[in-house]
Amino acid sequence: MKRFGQTILLKPEGANEYIKQHAAVWPGILKMISECNIQNYSIFRKDLVLFAYFEYVGDDFDSDMAKMAADPETQRWWDLVKPLMQPIENREAGEFWADMEEIFHLD
DSSP, X not given: OEEEEEEEEEOGGGHXXXXXXXXXXXXXXXXXXXXXXXXXXXXXXXXXXXXXXXXXXXXXXXXXHHHHHHOHHHHHHHHHHGXXXXXXXXXXXXXXXXXXXXXXXXX
């Protein structure tokens, strides 16, 4: 299992809609997340900053993420929520949500 922490910003004009959409995530999106070996997924908000945490329990992260990205319902969901967010400036090339380095963990 690998833990992930990621961050991104909400656009001020998109914050309320983002929160509204995540209060009722489409069932097909939840199913795809599980099928792609993601568990214990949470998104936290502080003002316009989002922090996501999830655990990946599969064997091929890149393949699972490609499966998710190819899913038509996921693509529609992303078309809805991505315009509501603003990536942080210091993210790595190719990132939308910026991956964070884990520096401490206690089970």
